[in-house]
Amino acid sequence: MKYAAFQSPWEGPPRLNHPSVYGASPNKPFLYKLPCAGQRPMTFSVGRPLPQGLCLDRVSGVISGICPIETDEQFLISAENSLGRCEKKLRLLIRPDGILRTPLMGFTSWNAFGGNVSQADIRKTADGIARIGLNCFGYSYVNIDSGWQGHYDERSRAIAPNERFPDMPGLVAHIHALGLKAGIYSTPMQKAWGGEDLPGCTRGYLDPRYADTPYGIAKDHREPENAAQWAAWGIDYLKYDWRPCDTENAEKMKQALLAAGRDFGFCVTVNAGYSDVEYWKTHCSSWRDNADSRADWINVRDNRFSADKWALVSAPGHFFDLDMLETGKQTTRHAAGCLTEDEQFLAYTIRAVFPSPLQISCDVGTLTDRDLALLCNEEVIAVNQDALGKGAVCIDEHVTRDASGNIRLWTKVYAKELENGSRAIALFNLGEEQSALNFDAADCLVRDLWAKENISQGGRISVTLDKHSARLFKLSARTGT
Numbered sequence: 001m002k003y004a005a006f007q008s009p010w011e012g013p014p015r016l017n018h019p020s021v022y023g024a025s026p027n028k029p030f031l032y033k034l035p036c037a038g039q040r041p042m043t044f045s046v047g048r049p050l051p052q053g054l055c056l057d058r059v060s061g062v063i064s065g066i067c068p069i070e071t072d073e074q075f076l077i078s079a080e081n082s083l084g085r086c087e088k089k090l091r092l093l094i095r096p097d098g099i100l101r102t103p104l105m106g107f108t109s110w111n112a113f114g115g116n117v118s119q120a121d122i123r124k125t126a127d128g129i130a131r132i133g134l135n136c137f138g139y140s141y142v143n144i145d146s147g148w149q150g151h152y153d154e155r156s157r158a159i160a161p162n163e164r165f166p167d168m169p170g171l172v173a174h175i176h177a178l179g180l181k182a183g184i185y186s187t188p189m190q191k192a193w194g195g196e197d198l199p200g201c202t203r204g205y206l207d208p209r210y211a212d213t214p215y216g217i218a219k220d221h222r223e224p225e226n227a228a229q230w231a232a233w234g235i236d237y238l239k240y241d242w243r244p245c246d247t248e249n250a251e252k253m254k255q256a257l258l259a260a261g262r263d264f265g266f267c268v269t270v271n272a273g274y275s276d277v278e279y280w281k282t283h284c285s286s287w288r289d290n291a292d293s294r295a296d297w298i299n300v301r302d303n304r305f306s307a308d309k310w311a312l313v314s315a316p317g318h319f320f321d322l323d324m325l326e327t328g329k330q331t332t333r334h335a336a337g338c339l340t341e342d343e344q345f346l347a348y349t350i351r352a353v354f355p356s357p358l359q360i361s362c363d364v365g366t367l368t369d370r371d372l373a374l375l376c377n378e379e380v381i382a383v384n385q386d387a388l389g390k391g392a393v394c395i396d397e398h399v400t401r402d403a404s405g406n407i408r409l410w411t412k413v414y415a416k417e418l419e420n421g422s423r424a425i426a427l428f429n430l431g432e433e434q435s436a437l438n439f440d441a442a443d444c445l446v447r448d449l450w451a452k453e454n455i456s457q458g459g460r461i462s463v464t465l466d467k468h469s470a471r472l473f474k475l476s477a478r479t480g481t
Helices: 109-117 119-133 168-177 225-233 247-258 274-283 298-302 341-353 369-375 379-385
Strands: 021-024 027-032 043-046 053-057 060-066 071-081 084-094 105-108 142-145 151-152 158-161 179-187 202-206 216-222 238-241 265-270 357-359 393-401 409-419 423-429 435-440 444-449 455-458 460-465 469-477
Touching: 021 027, 027 379, 105 109, 105 119, 105 179, 109 119, 119 168, 142 238, 158 225, 168 179, 168 225, 179 225, 202 357, 225 247, 247 265, 247 274, 274 460, 298 341, 341 357, 341 369, 341 379, 341 409, 341 423, 341 469, 379 469, 409 435, 423 435, 423 460, 460 469
Parallel strands: 021 084, 105 142, 105 357, 142 179, 179 238, 238 265
Antiparallel strands: 027 060, 043 071, 053 060, 071 084, 151 158, 202 216, 393 409, 409 423, 423 469, 435 460, 444 455, 444 469
């Protein structure tokens, strides 16, 4: 497929890449580094005073503080360097549990480092995100998956880090100093996945109501103590992992996080069933009901394209998670196979349009220019980060199998409404042969987002896709963008 080359985030005039809305809670620490590419030094400004308690650092572009009131206001953000000036509106929505109005973007450690993750790995990753400039495109969370846990500290009744994480508060402070956010992993099970004897948030005698849960859920619940510990460290996000997920244990942790004094993104995984959709879409920043991602084609095809019903309940602040991206160098355990270039762009495209959290999970220091062209296309990211929060609807699908039942042809077309009245159209060829797909562009301007090119003005658009490939278009009215 054709795609635009990676443009360095440290060159050219300013290019503000924030979504049109950013959410947070009143009376809790606020930290947001405006994602902006362009040559440094750069100066940031805002057209009028920010909400009470918040301030903008003109050099770093970080908005921080504590806002004591609920508010919903729009501001004009400006960024200027020696080559030019850029302006873009930003709506700040401050209300209880108001975070992650658009899907989370960042890094998660599991496919990158597995259960042997260390403080050094996470610090190196955070430094790499800032050095490469991934944060200039919106990647801001650095999430530690399972493998950080040590033993229970019976004084605090919370999980202490193991010897590979000798200074968790210092690590989180370093991440925050870069303008990034920190996430962590846990489970209501008495023992977590990811290694030997990793403690979860319950202890003691097993609760027979959860006999089908691996490792079991115990009766001594320590969600408040663990949430308080994470808040004291400065953690901003929790991946909460068990199977099957249930609303009772999710709610215990949700209430503990709300009471902990910080904003926490809250992801429930790994099998959040559709029967409890009303809970997930109301109380969770994101949730999963799918197999872990791996860098092989069958995993991408069968697990990332079987979740259409979940897109229909997507809304600002609440998104179904298609799991970690398959891009880049991952651990041997989770790199079972290798995706082609087309397959990697396809896997990113479904997450962008769905929309799903975008979570890099590889050694960021090994990212190639091709990888960065995939991860840092601001026009594609804008579809994912669209503030309307609508899920993509599959508007056309064709499947043909051979005599043995194997998939021969499989094409899907998705449409996603965007907040400015335009639409995104994503085309996927999941089959084993080249296929032609069509869509009606009516009287619209059509832009190829991966190539960053305008291709047509209205009419019926026909596109030929190679096997395992995708295209992503934006359709806008002639007078709009």
